[in-house]
Amino acid sequence: MEHASHADRHAIVAGVVAALVGFTSSFAVVLAGLRAAGASPAQAASGLLAVTVTMAVATLVLSHRFRLPLLMAWSTPGAALLATTGTVDGGWPAAIGAFLICGLLIMATGVWPRLGALIGSIPTPVAQAMLAGIVLQLCLTPVRELVAAPGQIAPILVVWLIALRVARKWAIPLTFAAALVVIAADAVGDGGVHGPLVPHLEWTAPHFTSAAILGLALPLYVVTMAGQNVPGTAILAGYGYRVPWRSAMLTTGAGTAAGALAGGHAINLAAISSTLVITSQAHPDPGRRWTAATSAGWAYLVLALLSTALTTFVSAAPADVAGAVAGLALLGALTSSLSGAMNADHGREAAAVTFVVAASGVSFFSIGAAFWALLAGVATHLVTTRD
Template identity: 60%
Template sequence: MERMHLASAGVVAALVGFASASVVVLTGLRAVGASPAQAASGLLAVTVAQGLGTVLLSRRHRIPVVLAWSTPGAALLASTGAVDGGWPAAVGAFLVVGGLILLTALWPRLGALIAAIPAAIAQAMLAGVLFALCLAPVHGLLDHPALVAPAVVTWLALSRLAPRWAVPAAFAVAMVAIGIWLARHGGPDGPLLPRVDLTAPTLTWASVLSLAVPLYIVTMASQNVPGVAVLASYGYTVPWRESMTVTGVGTVAGAFAGGHAINLAAITAALAASPEAHPDPRRRWLVANLAGWTHLVLALLTTALVTVITAAPAGVMTAVAGLALLGTLASSLNAALAEPADRQAAVVTFAVAASGMTLLGIGAAFWSLAAGLVVRATLRPFARPAPPEPAG
């Protein structure tokens, strides 16, 4: 019975993570110029990298540490779109991100610099990046109601009854709806078996500033730092330097195949580290370990998933990706506006990030950070504390 419980908890943790965010990853990779084959290779790369890293770290340290792809980072790619140099430049940016993560492991000061970015600014940038993608369910309902509405209704119902399963169930319903649509329109036409599609990277200033720097900041601030906090809340200490080394190496290795970034998981880690996973804290590492092996199995499905999604009407799976990010958008907005003295700077950051602007070939995410920091530096010295709440 114990083995069955551990196995089911590990499989569930992996399935929830994969089904909740794989469409976001594919949307982001396609947005920065990947072909369907290159996007499938990128999804394969990050799935394998996070699976191997999870198996290694959980077994070595006997704690439920789980790795994941950077979902906010994928949303950033979707918001940024193609940069100067196209897909090879995006791959170069992924390599830079991996190098920066490795540098974080070797030079703790870099991690401290990222932590010094005000939370309101970092979260407002993330919210602005997510905003356009979170509008996709609205557009999808208007353009393809028969395909998108069942997923939206499923998501809404389970958000009330079983929030953990809301997005995975919406994903499953959308896949069924697409399957029915494809059966009426000749079926999918493309490869089903996984394959690696290597890309020679190039570097441009636009790709480094538009993609690499914001992707690194989002990955650190919205994934790695919360991942450490989640495990700490359950009594576990994350091996920070080794975790950054593993995720940095995994990101660098996966970049050549199109993978954007891997990092410490937060939500999936909670599934493996909570008492629901196993009553004995010393045994929960087995749940994470099994989740890692499950990811390696799920990697076999990545190309088939891309083939089905590519054959579906444009906008359907983007709508599902938007549903998957609504919770993250809500959390980001809440964190961005939590500190009254930083609200103006946060709103400016959000507005610039959500605008999708490009200036000097550099995308909105970079400029939103710059604008937010300038506004904060200008206003913060003169900010007055919020008035006290009335008594009673």
């Protein structure tokens, strides 16, 4: 009994750690994406609050119902897509409409299996290359900001390099902590930080435009499915857990749609961070590891209370400190997606075309590069594939 109690306490700690690592590792990416999509600081804070709460609720509901370690997360590649796409035709209300449509598409994936099969039919090199092209621009931000503001960015890069050597798993959280110290030092010299600290939601009526649907909603759905839900399902399967696909898609899709009106972009199954709650390090009993996921869900709710204060604090930075941290956080995604795109025996040409178009940032008919990259990559694949 004493051993079981100790194991359960360890599972709670593992869940809290998973939430902290997941939140601090990509908080800056989400904030940068929402601001680039046209959100004001208050609207970005609302979006961060909404997406944190919805992924917390989805984690608690699914993990408790199925007694499985089903950890949810926000769509980090989706946030990177927002940052590189920028403001779409129709502004922030059109982005809200795109978020809402993305949620409905995720729900439709749970109801209509053929839609999921359609996403699965996208060649893996093409999907990986599109993700690599999307995150590339953000990964360049630390270099650009180092030239523009070396006094603020250099200390952050030094902490990141040291953390990679001594505590790789905590590298981005420690880098984020260093960024907060830099921002605090600048704020002291400028008379402090001014802005809202109490969490609040700002509702925005959705506006639907064809450019936002094709250039944002559809790519957001694709990168969320291909970059998060599919690998998240595979990782769980590797540890012997079968994801209740229909319920997971309906829950995360409904959460995405509900959070969209407050600025939340998308939630999904966690991929990399899920390993913190599904291994024996979380709990020796595989049947009890769901308690680690529920612990992470409650920790997310606590972090949601801090989201507005963090947004206000980061927004006070004189340089794009958040963008620099976001770029460092996405280097892992860039390397893995480039590896997945170029290591395939077939389809490298299609992957290269996809990557180049996505990285170009071009906009045609007011539709962003991600849509054209996917279209160009699939077209190239169909033309160059003999079978």
